[in-house]
Amino acid sequence: MFSISHHDSRTKARTGILNTAHGIVKTPVFMPVGTKATVKAVTPTELHELNIEIILSNTYHLFLRPGIDIIIKAGGLHKFMNWDSPILTDSGGYQVFSLSSLRKIKENGVEFKSHIDGQKLFLGPVEAMAIQKQLGSDIAMVFDDCPPYPCSRNDAEQSLTRTLKWARECQNQDRAEGQFYFGIIQGSIFKDLRISCLEALVEMNFDGFAIGGLSVGEPDNVMFEVIEWLGPIMPTSSPRYLMGVGTPPQIVTAAANGIDMFDCVLPTRVGRNGCAYTETGMKQIKGAKCKSDFSPIEAGCECYACRHFTKAYIRHLLNVNEILGLRLLTVHNLYFYKNLMKRIRFHIEDNTFREFQQCFLKGYELPGS
Secondary structure, three states, X not given: OXXXXXXXXXXXXXXEEEEEOOEEXXXXXXEXXXXXXXXXXXXXXXXXXXXXXXXXXXXXXXXXXXXXHHHHXXXXXXXXXXXXXXXXXXXXXXXXXXXHHHEEEXXXXXXXXXXXXXXXXXXXXXXXXXXXXXXXXXXXXXXXXXXXXXXXXXXXXHHHHHHHHHXXXXXOOOOOOOOEEEEEXXXXXXXXXXXXXXXXXXXXXXXXXXXXXXXXXXXXXXXXXXXXXXXXXXXXXXXXEEOOOOOHHHHHHHHHOOOOEEEEOHHHHHHHOOEEEEOOEEEEOOOHHHOOOOOOOOOOOOOHHHHHOOHHHHHHHXXXXXXXXXXXXXXXXXXXXXXXXHHHHXXXXXXXXXXXXXXXXXXXXXXXX
């Protein structure tokens, strides 16, 4: 399912090809998040025009609405949302973690109350994989237990025990034709727990491996420390996925450590909040200084928004609550992320990734800096 195309000569970065039932994906890749069977504010046609190769949807949310029966009647998730390219589905483990006040963890899964109507529901490894089989996603994530940050070592150990038990159960479930299963490495910030989790998952022979439990409030230096522990010992022949990450500097740094796959809500969420990603950082377009700025969001950008509209016009749309403003910023941000991954792949294959990384990080201004 996965082959390495090129290793950068001076970092751990690499390019590869991921073969799925619905097409190939060039890695490193960023997956826009389509939690509820749509990437917010854009159409599937626009995603194709942006050359987006794979998106992410969420088992938990689709389980609640519209319900799996509806998606089965539609012929699966691809047909339901009219998306003919690859889809990765998260198992719902992170959502159960984020709804800690509404759930009770049990031996065989999680009992929780719907955040929509309070209905009592249950989701475990058997249920999560059965739902993902019915969705027909190309990549299905195992059902895991994501501990919060910070957490005690004892809590991390208990979480790891559940994650590995559930992973074994997930691996034994039936899958859709051509569907791949990815294991999720947990263990919080404890090196020995992370490594033991990875070793156990490798023995289970998953198709790919994800680093979970990061981007949950820990500082960047802690995140990268975990990645540096795991990167050198993750299977070379399998795709490596860093879940829920992240900002452009985080992606560039993680790619240098051999990570192949990323997802995050930021491009779409930031756009809906009136901000745009640029080469020098995230910029507020809704602010007063863009009122008479008749330049594009970013000079040289080839996205639809930058080719046709100015910051002044987009700011106007945002301030009069016109949906087009949010859509244009979302399109721009998705283009920025897609183009960033294209540049990352180019510099890896050109063996100039280290110079690119240093230049990008030096010129990118972080919020509040």
